[in-house]
Amino acid sequence: MTDTKNSRRTIRFTLNGRPVAADIGLNQNIxxxxxDSFGLGGSRESCxxxxxxxxxxxxxxxxxxxxxxxxxxxDGASVTTVEGLADGETLSAEQEAFIETGAFQCGxxxxxxxxxxxxxxxxxxxxxxxxxxxxxxxxxxxCGAYPEIVKAVRLAAGKRRNA
Amino acid sequence: xxxxxxAEPASLKDAIAMIGDADSGVRPIAGGSALMLMMxxxxxxxxxxxxxRGIEPRYSSIETAGDGGLFIxxxxxxRRMELSADVARHAPVVTQALRRLSNVRVRNIATLxxxxxxxxxxxxxxPVLIALRAKVHIAGRDGERQIxxxxxxxxxxxxxxxxGELITGVTVPAQGxxxxxxxxHTTRSADDWPALGLAVSFSLDGDVLRDVRAAIGAATDIxxxxxxxxxxxxxxxxADALQGAGDAAAAEAQxxxxxxxxxxxxxxxxxxxTGRVIRKAMESAAGGTI
Numbered sequence: 001m002t003d004t005k006n007s008r009r010t011i012r013f014t015l016n017g018r019p020v021a022a023d024i025g026l027n028q029n030i031x032x033x034x035x036d037s038f039g040l041g042g043s044r045e046s047c048x049x050x051x052x053x054x055x056x057x058x059x060x061x062x063x064x065x066x067x068x069x070x071x072x073x074x075d076g077a078s079v080t081t082v083e084g085l086a087d088g089e090t091l092s093a094e095q096e097a098f099i100e101t102g103a104f105q106c107g108x109x110x111x112x113x114x115x116x117x118x119x120x121x122x123x124x125x126x127x128x129x130x131x132x133x134x135x136x137x138x139x140x141x142x143c144g145a146y147p148e149i150v151k152a153v154r155l156a157a158g159k160r161r162n163a
Numbered sequence: 164x165x166x167x168x169x170a171e172p173a174s175l176k177d178a179i180a181m182i183g184d185a186d187s188g189v190r191p192i193a194g195g196s197a198l199m200l201m202m203x204x205x206x207x208x209x210x211x212x213x214x215x216r217g218i219e220p221r222y223s224s225i226e227t228a229g230d231g232g233l234f235i236x237x238x239x240x241x242r243r244m245e246l247s248a249d250v251a252r253h254a255p256v257v258t259q260a261l262r263r264l265s266n267v268r269v270r271n272i273a274t275l276x277x278x279x280x281x282x283x284x285x286x287x288x289x290p291v292l293i294a295l296r297a298k299v300h301i302a303g304r305d306g307e308r309q310i311x312x313x314x315x316x317x318x319x320x321x322x323x324x325x326x327g328e329l330i331t332g333v334t335v336p337a338q339g340x341x342x343x344x345x346x347x348h349t350t351r352s353a354d355d356w357p358a359l360g361l362a363v364s365f366s367l368d369g370d371v372l373r374d375v376r377a378a379i380g381a382a383t384d385i386x387x388x389x390x391x392x393x394x395x396x397x398x399x400x401x402a403d404a405l406q407g408a409g410d411a412a413a414a415e416a417q418x419x420x421x422x423x424x425x426x427x428x429x430x431x432x433x434x435x436x437t438g439r440v441i442r443k444a445m446e447s448a449a450g451g452t453i
Contacts (some may be wrong), residue, residue: 005168026212027164029199048203050196050269062242062271066200069272070192072169073216116392119267136268137354 011075016084024071031055031066033074034081042082042111053112056102063119082111085118087158093163094118095155098149105143113139117153121160129154164202165216171233174218175331176268181213182327191329193238194272197281215276215329222276222308222331225249231337237276237300237330241288245270253346254295254335256343256362256447263347266354276330279315282322282385285356289316291345293378294362294439295332305327313378316385341366341374346436346442348380350423355382358423359432361440362410365396372396377437382418382429391415392437401445405438412437 011127012021015038022037034040045067046054058080085092094117104110113136118126120135132153141149170359172178188210191199201207216237222236230254235244245261249428264270264287278286279299279371292312299315301308304327317323343364347357360380366373377392391411396404420426
């Protein structure tokens with residue numbers, strides 16, 4: 001589709017398993033659209049430069065930086081946010097592990113860490129500590145909960161293997 | 164960001180017909196991670212973006228020639244390159260560089276073509292590709308051409324691409340028994356943009372270095388060859404030439420002070436890391452190191 005004059009567009013995509021549509025500005029990023037059109041605050045812009053990971057969403061099975069990804073690129077895609085991980089009241093293995101390990105203080109960065117943990121474990125079900133640190137090196141926690149976060153990832157890996 | 168339109172051509176030819184020069188307001192977008200960083204503060208204010216995401220799949224592919232040479236399409240994501248067994252086998256120094264380039268999310272989105280067309284000297288692959296003697300494939304309204312990667316960069320954030328030209332891919336020639344290495348030095352977090360990137364590639368004739376290619380990024384305005392290093396090493400045993408190569412590199416590179424360090428600090432980094440990157444290459448398996 002070529003639409004060079006109009007600066008708005010209706011996009012259709014799958015959001016946390018549900019088909020949805022949104023009227024977006026072409027200059028909006030996916031994090032803005034998740035907040036403005038769907039009231040989902042799990043992906044939140046913090047550094048604005050792709051360094052901190054707070055805006056992480058999973059698009060077509062790949063973790064992306066929501067604040068640097070045009071919402072128009074989500075047209076036709078499958079988008080998963082932290083709000084889509086739980087099954088009703090049942091939390092995902094990654095969510096349970098972060099709570100049980102106390103892997104946060106303020107929680108602002110936690111959705112990004114949890115989504116990156118899910119991505120890591122989807123790619124590598126049994127990562128060692130070095131791989132965990134490497135994979136999560138693009139997520140920043142200002143509270144400094146890193147030791148607990150590494151433990152949470154190991155715990156989540158165990159929960160997923162035993163599920 | 165200011166409002167803009169979005170065109171999504173289905174072929175490279177249509178994309179080339181749509182884009183204009185840098186002043187036209189019609190600019191290409193691939194992954195968009197670098198472009199968004201320029202659009203958010205208003206440094207770039209396009210009227211229309213031409214998305215390259217729908218062009219032919221060939222430009223997202225990695226092909227291997229019989230001799231071990233590689234063609235990597237411009238729309239190939241950096242993550243796909245990082246995980247490619249062919250890249251790891253034939254140009255392992257590229258795989259090694261990618262593992263510490265930004266982070267997984269950005270590598271999932273950013274493309275090789277965008278990485279090069281951005282023209283930012285802090286990016287990791289330009290010095291690596293220069294050291295490997297890679298070529299950039301460029302297509303425009305008047306046809307196709309190939310240039311050495313080192314000839315792509317003209318000045319800070321400026322490339323030698325003409326109006327209406329797009330990068331279509333990169334070829335990395337077969338490395339044979341050449342040894343290569345890349346070292347980046349960051350002054351903040353491990354995946355920060357580097358204060359210095361140094362790449363080197365050479366053949367070994369016994370313990371004598373031949374056909375040396377050295378390149379620098381990050382500390383200089385553009386990624387570029389360090390010809391004084393190449394000269395200092397050519398035909399020498401590495402153990403006899405490290406000091407001279409480091410001194411030559413520090414004298415040749417035009418460095419500036421910025422948030423990642425003073426010019427004097429960067430010159431010292433260059434002096435020390437030139438020796439280290441050569442030693443790292445010496446210790447690597449044929450073709451490079453992971």
